[in-house]
Amino acid sequence: MSSENGKPRLRQYYEDTVRAKLADAFGFENPHQIPRLEKIVINAGLGEGKDNPRLIESASNEIAVISGQRPVVTRARNSISNFGLREGMPIGTMVTLRNARMYEFLDRFISTAVPRIRDFRGFRSRAFDGRGNYTVGIREQMVFAEVDYDEIVKIHGLNITFVTTTNRDDEALVLLREMGMPFRDEVPVVI
Numbered sequence: 001m002s003s004e005n006g007k008p009r010l011r012q013y014y015e016d017t018v019r020a021k022l023a024d025a026f027g028f029e030n031p032h033q034i035p036r037l038e039k040i041v042i043n044a045g046l047g048e049g050k051d052n053p054r055l056i057e058s059a060s061n062e063i064a065v066i067s068g069q070r071p072v073v074t075r076a077r078n079s080i081s082n083f084g085l086r087e088g089m090p091i092g093t094m095v096t097l098r099n100a101r102m103y104e105f106l107d108r109f110i111s112t113a114v115p116r117i118r119d120f121r122g123f124r125s126r127a128f129d130g131r132g133n134y135t136v137g138i139r140e141q142m143v144f145a146e147v148d149y150d151e152i153v154k155i156h157g158l159n160i161t162f163v164t165t166t167n168r169d170d171e172a173l174v175l176l177r178e179m180g181m182p183f184r185d186e187v188p189v190v191i
Contacts, residue, residue: 008100010106010180014103022034026171026174035172035175037163038164040096040097041094041096041163042097042160043094043161044092044094045074046091046092046093054153055154056093059093063158065144066105071093071095072095073090074092076091106179110181111180112145117138122185124183125183125185128172129169131169133162134161135160135162136162137158138158139157140156
């Protein structure tokens with residue numbers, strides 16, 4: 001989904017609209033202070049992958065179709081005897097998206113995948129990590145229209161992390177909300 005000048009639609013929207021809103025909201029004078037999305041990391045942890053290499057291969061193919069980029073297989077760093085896990089065994093797959101692919105994935109995620117999530121009422125606005133990054137857990141990879149249901153070996157979840165250039169959660173919340181991320185309006189807890 002690109003605009004007329006070849007840039008992804010959401011990147012063009014960020015440059016034309018969101019940057020000005022963020023500068024006004026937080027009083028940024030230097031344009032380099034304005035927060036932006038730096039990268040998106042898609043991760044699927046598959047503990048059963050050590051026993052079933054076909055599961056790792058299937059998850060890698062699904063993430064490649066979802067992201068448009070070939071993922072890497074993550075391997076165990078340590079041996080854990082209680083889990084039957086040895087160092088170097090495959091336990092998941094992940095991909096890091098930047099620039100045009102990142103904006104195109106975010107656009108598809110917000111416009112097509114999120115509406116397909118069952119019983120969705122909005123993402124929690126308090127789930128930031130304290131450094132301006134936000135992680136979303138998706139229970140089923142089938143919310144992405146690109147995934148072929150017939151080729152799924154096992155239903156698994158995904159973690160999607162949105163990494164921003166700011167280290168403040170309030171700035172990152174406004175950035176993601178302006179980009180179209182559907183947050184639920186939570187009432188602050190009064191104790």
